[in-house]
Amino acid sequence: MSTEAHTSTNTISVNDKLIELAMPVSLTQALHLAQQVQGRYVVVLNDTIVPRSEQQHVMVKPGDRLDVIAPMSGG
């Protein structure tokens, strides 16, 4: 996580990629704008898991860090 993400007024990071957003914006909208809403995934907002049912009610703030976690193969 870069410091820049925390200091830019309308910037959040999504999987370490910085994106500019017009605020206010919900978590669900932010994920759409970041093209991160395909299929099954789980979202971590600043190290806290956000259940899917709550994502539309959570507003993101400048400097927030989102991690989008998806299924992958494993042994």
Added chain:
Amino acid sequence: MQASNWQVYGQTLNSRMFIGTALYSSPQVMIEAIKASSAEVITVSLRRQSAEQAQSGQQFWQMIESLGCHLLPNTAGCYSVKEAVNTARLARELFETDWIKLEVMGDSYNLQPDPFALVEATRTLIAEGFKVFPYCTDDLVLCQKLADLGCEVLMPWGAPIGTGQGLLNPYALSTLRKRLPEMTLLVDAGIGKPSDAVQAMEMGYDGILLNTAVAEALEPAVMAQAFAQAINAGRLAYEGGIMPKRDNAKPSTPTLDQPIWQQHVS
């Protein structure tokens, strides 16, 4: 003939093979191999996804879902209690299961589990309601501690992950079986060929978890079937009761009433 069914954390299973979803040359090869294995439990993992990867991640998920198998997410790549516990929490949210194949590595060279961190992570996760499948070494004391914490399943290694070396320490694995007779035991990792799986199953192991031996076979679907038959045969042999070894020969043809002129006097 099919060996008896069994229970894993209250779930009745017919197949005694768990199979991984990694390392296949293509998604189609993976699907064919899993179907050929008849496995009812498949291991999966999770990672951060980029926007570019989102589509392939979704395709993987759709394929996995289509199989209708129980999912056993792992915590592969974790080297600390914190990493493993957090990964398990993510896996529960992502895959909607409280089953977790708990891996906490202690050494990056041979991917040996860290027994101390494993016990700590297991304690935390069981307290949070997880059904923990710990990937562990074949150390008896470690396994007893994991059992004491409430694990209903233990998964000791046969050999380091991906080596295909088979059961490096049959004595330790056999001791585990004898000392933990009620525990569900699977050999996880190190299995290279079907006869390795037979060896474990003949000892009384309840199942086998493998990935590389199938995924890296020339014909994964064929190898998956070979493993399925081997695992079943090994279990049937265990249920049938294997004869004890003897030092001295014993004739298999009865000698009673043998014509006198054929009897040898020693």
